[in-house]
Amino acid sequence: MFGSGNKSKAKSAKIETLVGRNTEITGDVTFQGGMHVDGTVRGNVRADGDHCVISVSQHGVIEGDVKVPHIVLDGTVTGDVYSRERLELEAHAKVNGDVYYNLVEMAVGASVNGKMVHKPAERPLLLEKGRSESAGDKPGAARPDSQANRQPGGQQGRFDPGAQHREGKVSGS
Structure with a gap:
């Protein structure tokens, strides 16, 4: 067996x-x-x-x-x-x-x-909405020095694959 x-x-x-x-x-x-x-x-x-x-x-x-x-x-x-x-x-x-x-x-x-x-298992969320990658950052704060963190249209922040296009910019701290 x-x-x-x-x-x-x-x-x-x-x-x-x-x-x-x-x-x-x-x-x-x-x-x-x-x-x-x-x-x-x-x-x-x-x-x-x-x-x-x-x-x-x-x-x-x-x-x-x-x-x-x-x-x-x-x-x-x-x-x-x-x-x-x-x-x-x-x-x-x-x-x-x-x-x-x-x-x-x-x-x-x-x-x-x-x-x-x-019945596929639910996929775990890979990224939490509004949280930054490093523990020392404030929630929602983007890291302005990271090229990988830049989104189309000049916006910075985390990539959110489920988000619709939003107006405005995400500012770093």
Whole structure:
């Protein structure tokens, strides 16, 4: 299941919760960190945290929705699957439900009986509006000595790709 090649964050997470092969859980499960399922979970599975991972082995079964940022699936899920970060569908993976993903890796043999919906993660803001690059500058202040900081039309300041053309100049301090 964890073959050689590029190792993702999901494959290197520490497993803190284990559902053994002869174990059956009835009810919703919420976890943090890493979870591995070899048995059966009859209920929804949800993770609290951005770096949480679930791996479901070839023998693992989940009957309910799965909402985890990183998912490595080689077993069966009957329900919808929501992966905010990365979803890996291994060769024995079977999903009977819709799949909502940001990034998906699907091996030959995996199957999805439902819709696959791409939901890209929100892009983090690279520049804060009204903030200068160096910590010592006042908010909104431009550095007049920087050629890279100059904008078309003689304006100085930070490049704001979402901003519309504004009248006036930004003055330095």
